[in-house]
Amino acid sequence: MARSGAPLSRSGLRGREAELEELQALIASVARTGSGGLTLIQGEPGIGKTTLLAEAVSRARAAGFSVGVGKADELHHMVPLSSLAACLLHGDQPLLSGDAFADLARNHDQRIWLVERLAEAIEARAGSMPVLIGLDDVQWADPLSRFALQQLPRRLRTSPVLWMLTGRREPAGPAEEVVAATTGDLPTVTVSLGPLSGAAIGQLAGDTLGATVDERVRDLLDGAGGNPFLAVEMLAGLRTARASDDLVPSGLVVGVRGRLRSLQPGTLRFLQMGAVLGRRFGFHDAAALCGQPSATLIAALEEAVCAELLDDDGDQLVFRHDLLRQAVYVDIPPSARKALHREAARRLVAAGHRPIDAVPHILRGALPGDEEAVALLQRAADDVLSVTPGLAADLMTRALELVPSARPLRFMVGEQTILCLTRAGRNREALSAGDRLLADRPPLETFSRLQAALGGTLWNMDLAGELRRRAETALAVGGTAPEICARLAALRALALSRDHDLVAAREAGETALHAATASGDREAHILALSGLGEIALNVGDNAVALERFAALSAIDSAFLPEEIVAHLHMDDFESGERLLLQAADKAGAMRQAMMLWAQGQHDLGLGRLDDADAEFVTMERLEHEVQVPVQQVNGRVIRSRIALLRGDREAAREHLIAAQEGLAVKPNPGNTAAVRFLEAVHAEADGDIGLAVDKIRQVQQEGFFMRWRLLRDWVDSAIRMSLRGAEHELAEDLAAQAGAHAERNPAVPTAAGIAAQALGLVKNDPAVLEHSVELLKASPRPLARAAAYADLGHALLAADRRDQAVTALAHARGTFTESGAHAAAARVQRALEGAGAGSRRAATVQRPVQGWGALTASEKKVARLVAQGHTNRSAADLLVVSPHTVNTHLTSVFRKLLINSRVQLANLVTSLPEG
Structure with missing residues (x-):
C-alpha cells in the first residue's frame, strides 16, 4: 500500500493558503531587510503544524536560506540542548559541525556563555546568507534549549535569522515564553491553525x-x-x-485506533514497547523491553513500517505522528505503563545511555522506596546542575519524595536537594526543605552537614544573622567531621562580614582559614577566603582584600572578578585590565554577570561613563536571565549617578526607582546604604538639602559611611551636602572617616587625595585642597581629580584668587567634559562665567536623542566595526570588551538610528562624510 502521507505532500496544505502566504512574507522580509524574525505556528495535535513548517522551510531553502530543522520529543525533553542540537547539526549545511558542538557541550558550565557561543556560530553563517532555524513541537523543548530560544532571537535580531517554531496550545508555557521574550525586539508572528473548512x-x-x-x-x-x-x-x-x-x-x-486492529499481536506489542520509549526509539531498546532477541522482531518492524505507523531513519525508529504514538500508548493499562517505564529506565542505563536519558521513565515509573531510581536521579541531577540548575532541582525534589522519612538515605538526598535548589535560585524552597529534614531529628553529624548546606541559601537570602546563629549552633553541637566544621566556621565568618564588629569578624575568618587548610576541604577554603576578602574590603584594608581574593581566584578562576575589583580598590587599573583580558580568553569558566560588574567598575573608575553604563545595563540583563540578582541594586545606583553627571534627570529618576524596588527584594545593609545615599543625591538635586542630610544620616545608621565600599569615592559629595545643610559636625565625622581610610591604604593615591579633599572642604582651606589635587594627580580616576579641581576652584574664588581659580575650574570642566559628565561640566562652566571667564567657555552641548550625533564614542566605534562586517565577537576582541557589551551598544545604535539590520547600518555608515 502506498504511504498515506506521500500523495498528500502538497494537498496536506489544503486550506492553509492564507497562513502560508503570511509565512512567505516573513521569509521575504528577513531576506530583504537583513534583520531577524520569529514565528510561532500554533494549534492542536494533527492540525497541520508540521506540514506547514515543512513547506515554509522548503520555500526558505529555495530562497537561499541556510536551514536547520529539528523536533523536540516529549520523552526526551530533559537532555540539555538536545532540542536545539537537532536544529544546528542537521541539514545539508549544518550550522555547527559535530566536533564544534561536542566542544560546546564540554564547556557548557554556564548558560550565558553557551548561548553566546551558539549566537556567534549562527551569526557567522548569517553573515553570508540568511538563516532559518525551525523547531517542531517546542512545547517539549528541553530547559536549556528553551533558555537559549528566549535569548538567541533577541541577540541575533540585527542579523537575517528567522526562527520558526511550532507548538501546541496545551501544555501552555514554553512557546509563549519564547514569544514574550522577543516581543518588541523583532518582528514576531503567531500563526494559529484552526480546523480546516x-x-x-x-x-x-x-x-x-x-x-x-x-x-x-x-x-x-x-x-x-x-x-x-x-x-x-x-x-x-x-x-x-x-x-x-x-x-x-x-x-x-x-x-488512528482503527488502524491498529489489523496488526499481528506481536507487532502491536512491539509498538507498545516503542511507545513507552518515546516517539523516537532504538530498535534494540524496544526489543529488550519486549524481552526478545532483536532478530525475532524484524517481521513486526516490517509490518509497522508497511502500515505507515513507523518511519526508519537508519538510526532510530520514529512514530510518524505523535497521535499515532499516543493512540498506542493509551491502550497500555496504567499499571503496566508504570512497570514498563521503570524497566525501560533500567535497560537504558544498562545499555550505556546517560542517566538523564532514563529520567523521564523514572519520573513515570518509580515508586516510593525505589533506591535505584533515587540514585539515578541523583546522578542525572549532578550531570545537569551546571547548565540547567532548575532541572537539577526538580530531579532532586522528586528523588527526595521517593525516599521514605525513616531511611538514613533521606538526609543525604536532602543535602543534595538543598544545594541544587540553592543553585537554581529557589532559596525559599531550599530553606523549607532543609528545615523539614532538620525537624526529623537527624544524627548530630548529619545535623551539621545540613546546616552547612543551608549556608549558601541563607547568604543568598541576606539572612546573615540567621546564618551566624545556625553555624554557631552546629559548631557547638560537636561530633562533626573536620571538613564540615571548617565549612561552618567559614560560613560564620562570612556572616560576620556584615556585622558591626569587623575586628571579631576578621579573627573568626583567620580561624576558619586555618581550619580549612588543616582539613584540606576545598569548599571550606573557598568560603574562608571569600569571607576574609569581604571583611577586609568592609574594614577598608584594600591590600589585605587583594591578597585574599588573589588567593581565592588561584583556587577557582570563577572568582577572578573579585580579584579584578580588589586591584581597582588599590588603584591598580593596569593589573585589572590585564586580568580582564585574561578573563576574555577563558570566558567559559567565568561568572559572566560578575565579570561585567568588574569591567563596569574598571571603566567607571577611568571615567568612561558610556562604557560603564553599557556594562551595567548588560550585567543587569544577564542577572535577570539567570534569575540571580546579585549586583542589580548597586548597578542601578551607579547608573543613576552616571545619568546625573550626564544631565539626564529622567533616566536618573528611573534608575532610582529601580534601585528602590530592588532594595525591597534584597534589603541587606549594603544595598540600603547605597540607596539611601542615592536618595540624598537626588534630594540635593531637587533642592531639598534638609532631606539630603537626613538621608546621609540614615546611611550612617547602617554603619559608618566609609564602611560601604561603593560610597567611598563619593564621600566628598556627602560632605558638601552636610556643609550646605549647616551640619558641620557630620561633615567633620565624614572627613575623619576618609582620613582613617587613607591611613589604612597608604599605597592608594585616590584614598589619600580624597581624604585631603574632605579635610579641605571641612576647613574651607585652599591650601589643603591644593594638596588634594597634587595627591590625586597620581590617581587613575579622572572624575575624582575633576571633583577636587572643582572644589579647589570654588575655594580660590572665595579667597579672591581669581586667576588660579579659573585655571583649576577650567581643568575640572575639561576633565568632566572628556568623561561625558556634561552636567558636572556645565556647573563648573557657570562658576567660570560667574568669575568673568566666559570667553574661555568650552562646549558642553548635550547629544541629540536620535541620529549619528546621538551615538556615544563607544557606540560609534561598534557601529563602524559592524558596518565593516565584524561580528559581535570580532568587534569585542578589537575593542577589548565582552560580546555582551557590544550587543548592548549595538542595540542602542539601532534604536538611535531608527534601523533594524546590519545591512541598513552599513549603508548608513557608508553615506557618512569622512572624518
Whole structure:
C-alpha cells in the first residue's frame, strides 16, 4: 500500500493558503531587510503544524536560506540542548559541525556563555546568507534549549535569522515564553491553525480517493472535526477498503485506533514497547523491553513500517505522528505503563545511555522506596546542575519524595536537594526543605552537614544573622567531621562580614582559614577566603582584600572578578585590565554577570561613563536571565549617578526607582546604604538639602559611611551636602572617616587625595585642597581629580584668587567634559562665567536623542566595526570588551538610528562624510 502521507505532500496544505502566504512574507522580509524574525505556528495535535513548517522551510531553502530543522520529543525533553542540537547539526549545511558542538557541550558550565557561543556560530553563517532555524513541537523543548530560544532571537535580531517554531496550545508555557521574550525586539508572528473548512477536507478526500467523493464519505469525514491528520488517517483506511472491494468498516474509529486492529499481536506489542520509549526509539531498546532477541522482531518492524505507523531513519525508529504514538500508548493499562517505564529506565542505563536519558521513565515509573531510581536521579541531577540548575532541582525534589522519612538515605538526598535548589535560585524552597529534614531529628553529624548546606541559601537570602546563629549552633553541637566544621566556621565568618564588629569578624575568618587548610576541604577554603576578602574590603584594608581574593581566584578562576575589583580598590587599573583580558580568553569558566560588574567598575573608575553604563545595563540583563540578582541594586545606583553627571534627570529618576524596588527584594545593609545615599543625591538635586542630610544620616545608621565600599569615592559629595545643610559636625565625622581610610591604604593615591579633599572642604582651606589635587594627580580616576579641581576652584574664588581659580575650574570642566559628565561640566562652566571667564567657555552641548550625533564614542566605534562586517565577537576582541557589551551598544545604535539590520547600518555608515 502506498504511504498515506506521500500523495498528500502538497494537498496536506489544503486550506492553509492564507497562513502560508503570511509565512512567505516573513521569509521575504528577513531576506530583504537583513534583520531577524520569529514565528510561532500554533494549534492542536494533527492540525497541520508540521506540514506547514515543512513547506515554509522548503520555500526558505529555495530562497537561499541556510536551514536547520529539528523536533523536540516529549520523552526526551530533559537532555540539555538536545532540542536545539537537532536544529544546528542537521541539514545539508549544518550550522555547527559535530566536533564544534561536542566542544560546546564540554564547556557548557554556564548558560550565558553557551548561548553566546551558539549566537556567534549562527551569526557567522548569517553573515553570508540568511538563516532559518525551525523547531517542531517546542512545547517539549528541553530547559536549556528553551533558555537559549528566549535569548538567541533577541541577540541575533540585527542579523537575517528567522526562527520558526511550532507548538501546541496545551501544555501552555514554553512557546509563549519564547514569544514574550522577543516581543518588541523583532518582528514576531503567531500563526494559529484552526480546523480546516469542509471544503478543504473535501479537497483532501478528492486528492486521496479521486474526483468523486460520495455523501457517505463526507458524512464520515465530518467526524474528523476539521483535523487534517485524522482525516488523512481515515482516508487511508477508506482507500485500503476500496482497493479490496470491502465495504467501509462499520464503526471505523475517527483517528488512528482503527488502524491498529489489523496488526499481528506481536507487532502491536512491539509498538507498545516503542511507545513507552518515546516517539523516537532504538530498535534494540524496544526489543529488550519486549524481552526478545532483536532478530525475532524484524517481521513486526516490517509490518509497522508497511502500515505507515513507523518511519526508519537508519538510526532510530520514529512514530510518524505523535497521535499515532499516543493512540498506542493509551491502550497500555496504567499499571503496566508504570512497570514498563521503570524497566525501560533500567535497560537504558544498562545499555550505556546517560542517566538523564532514563529520567523521564523514572519520573513515570518509580515508586516510593525505589533506591535505584533515587540514585539515578541523583546522578542525572549532578550531570545537569551546571547548565540547567532548575532541572537539577526538580530531579532532586522528586528523588527526595521517593525516599521514605525513616531511611538514613533521606538526609543525604536532602543535602543534595538543598544545594541544587540553592543553585537554581529557589532559596525559599531550599530553606523549607532543609528545615523539614532538620525537624526529623537527624544524627548530630548529619545535623551539621545540613546546616552547612543551608549556608549558601541563607547568604543568598541576606539572612546573615540567621546564618551566624545556625553555624554557631552546629559548631557547638560537636561530633562533626573536620571538613564540615571548617565549612561552618567559614560560613560564620562570612556572616560576620556584615556585622558591626569587623575586628571579631576578621579573627573568626583567620580561624576558619586555618581550619580549612588543616582539613584540606576545598569548599571550606573557598568560603574562608571569600569571607576574609569581604571583611577586609568592609574594614577598608584594600591590600589585605587583594591578597585574599588573589588567593581565592588561584583556587577557582570563577572568582577572578573579585580579584579584578580588589586591584581597582588599590588603584591598580593596569593589573585589572590585564586580568580582564585574561578573563576574555577563558570566558567559559567565568561568572559572566560578575565579570561585567568588574569591567563596569574598571571603566567607571577611568571615567568612561558610556562604557560603564553599557556594562551595567548588560550585567543587569544577564542577572535577570539567570534569575540571580546579585549586583542589580548597586548597578542601578551607579547608573543613576552616571545619568546625573550626564544631565539626564529622567533616566536618573528611573534608575532610582529601580534601585528602590530592588532594595525591597534584597534589603541587606549594603544595598540600603547605597540607596539611601542615592536618595540624598537626588534630594540635593531637587533642592531639598534638609532631606539630603537626613538621608546621609540614615546611611550612617547602617554603619559608618566609609564602611560601604561603593560610597567611598563619593564621600566628598556627602560632605558638601552636610556643609550646605549647616551640619558641620557630620561633615567633620565624614572627613575623619576618609582620613582613617587613607591611613589604612597608604599605597592608594585616590584614598589619600580624597581624604585631603574632605579635610579641605571641612576647613574651607585652599591650601589643603591644593594638596588634594597634587595627591590625586597620581590617581587613575579622572572624575575624582575633576571633583577636587572643582572644589579647589570654588575655594580660590572665595579667597579672591581669581586667576588660579579659573585655571583649576577650567581643568575640572575639561576633565568632566572628556568623561561625558556634561552636567558636572556645565556647573563648573557657570562658576567660570560667574568669575568673568566666559570667553574661555568650552562646549558642553548635550547629544541629540536620535541620529549619528546621538551615538556615544563607544557606540560609534561598534557601529563602524559592524558596518565593516565584524561580528559581535570580532568587534569585542578589537575593542577589548565582552560580546555582551557590544550587543548592548549595538542595540542602542539601532534604536538611535531608527534601523533594524546590519545591512541598513552599513549603508548608513557608508553615506557618512569622512572624518
